[in-house]
Amino acid sequence: MAGDVGLTHMSACDVVDLLNRGEVTPLDCLDALEARMAIVEGAVNALPILCFDRAYDQAHRLMQRPPGSRGRLAGLPVPIKDLTDVAGVRTTYGSTIFADHIPDKSDILVETIEAEGGVIYAKSNTPEFGAGGNTFNDVFGTTLNPWNTKLSAAGSSGGAAVALATGTAWVAQGSDLGGSLRNPASFCGVVGLRPSPGRVASDKAAKIDSLLSVKGPMGRCVEDTALLLDAMTGESPADPLSLPRTENFLAAARSGWRPARVAFSADLGITPVDPEVAAICRAAATRFSEMGTIVEEAHPDLSEAHDTFQVMRGMAFASSYAELLKRHRDQMKPEVVWNIEKGLSYSMADVIRAENNRAAMFHRMNAFFDTYDLLLCPATIVAAYPASERYVKECAGYTFSNYVEWLAIAYAITLTTSPAISLPCGFTSDGRPVGLQIVGRGRAEGHVLAAARALELILDLRPVTPIDPRSPD
Template structure:
């Protein structure tokens, strides 16, 4: 095992014990990036010189006996939607292909303050619009288990960087599953926390809880470690709230009431995913005190999410669309056009539906401790297919309809953690969502950690690993036809 393959918690322990140099760890991660990134195109902007300098400073602090932060000396990747001072940040858009921010986004500031060392930026679709990581600036990101298949999105670059050992920790963001879907496709963990837990000063619609920032890692303890450094109050975010330190309790699954759902009653979950989900949950159901198939009432979720999502895009890109529509990609233009077609009555109806679904979920979690669902409706497909137009022969309603399993949770603002649960029938990673009551983020982490420990060593249920040696020998992904074809 190379240092870059160490879990974040273990690497941090070794650094604190003076048994691992931050310089050695950073160099190992850089070597892994240089060895495999040509095959997957995950780390699209690199900051190696400053990272090495930061590692030297971090090592000196260790040797001097200084107080060390929770992430001291740990390399981190930052999604290319989040500003990094002095490091190219494009948002996946041609408009910003040469953009270099002067200041860090708040979440990046927090990670650096905890001792994290930013190695680079990870790929994302334009402005995060779309669950397939491809853009006209950097091209496509390939799945680490099959580079010609999708890593999902929009945090696809972060998920691939984690799966391949480029970094132990990476940032993500999530509206319709943007960090949960890539985590599932790539065999890592990603968490959509309760809105306001990780403050964002860039929230344009201050009262909208659809989009959140969250952590991504390779296991649940690492995820909790990163989240502890990301949380914090910032009064620039209307949804942020003061809270104490994150404490994840030990939990006995046998004391919990779990519900399983393959579709929340509406999502277009494929037969392949339903079959895989049924087989895997049958294995873990016996660990809980009570297990049943059940779902909260999500009637109207498709309509509500479509309208509220479009309103967000209209607010963010409406002015650009009116003045220079050619500067926006097809996905962003489609969302703005959709938003322009809605009326105030439509928005009011969507908010009423959202509130009714939220109340149904609140009641559901009175009688259940945890809800488990698949993370994604389909298994990974080629990234040349920008989005699924059909599932099992049935046409999808929109380019994001296949994300129904994710946006069911987005609408109600509950925490959701995507956890690897072995592989599907094609040998690709399979992930499930661990969902708990609103603001019960620590409980979601505790349940996921317990499942992760129970599945350790079980090849049918534990986290899968990509073949690093094969990736190092693989051809350059950029030579693949359609590499920058975004439609």
């Protein structure tokens, strides 16, 4: 099946089954991806860094072991977000400061994926240092949405989402602080899961105990996303928050578990939402009733989310990039400069207030899950917007005060440490995908995945991707 583009239209789980049976090889998968990229990549700019030579070498090494003994991914190719180091592969973090950077060592996460038979063949595009909900940078340019190449793919895992949607990846690694797995999944009609902090071990930099930023999986369907999560999990002494591998998430997704009672909120009480997006998500949420689930309108009190997230995010950017700002201010986009300077301006009183408010939101959310099994809401407050606009400035008559405030429906969940998945749930009248966010109690990824798969089967949107890029002209 060498060079068979049809292979790229299969699910990751089906391809792994073929790999385990020896009916295709990792080389066949890489050939198929190269052929598919020749067709679609030029229109969307999802995977600007390629390392196929390294991938073929790795595939040959894997093939020295018999099929069925090559790890959970069995030789399946995986792209890595360009915020995550891969040894010997150009890694820019979306910044001209690091335009020629080639790390000597891979991130823990990459080592984990490779140990499970994942073959790294590309780096996916990201905004500078992952900042913002639109994937563009001065190194590689803008990643475009394949449903309409005039529109944004969101961010910061925009390249990963577009690769999935166009068939140049079966699964993809991303990361999420303010919705960076969930937002692009929603805009591109794929699945993105933000795991609980510690579920996926990764290298730590300035703040080793941060609960905000996590790495996680993306796929075209829930089962594929669970498959990659299984290949990403595990404990490492180099990550003090990392959790031991205790659950098979693909089995959990397929377990048949159903929630008894779920809550839906169109806005979590904290943000404007486009009325059409809200209506699509509400209609999808009500379909949980078809599996015998009680669906009610409710949400916990998350009213402190805006101030708390701004302080916590500012602290993270200041601790990570303040020294770079001193030396390379002219090479940083204005939004990153703003975030670093905001972080440097906060007082100890601001930090104490934010920490106390985050704890309060965490406890309220935990108590909320004593009544409801899941919380449902839109993954993003709008569908894809023009790629030429740096961020969403207004929604439903409300003007946002900064470049990340429009992401509140995602970052409020980040603050609670709950796992959350963005599941494709419908389309706007002009054909833009919309994602439903399904949120669970901390460390309950298995229930989130099981419920998402159950709803996915009801909505019957799995066969929609991959697609060829669509230009409105």
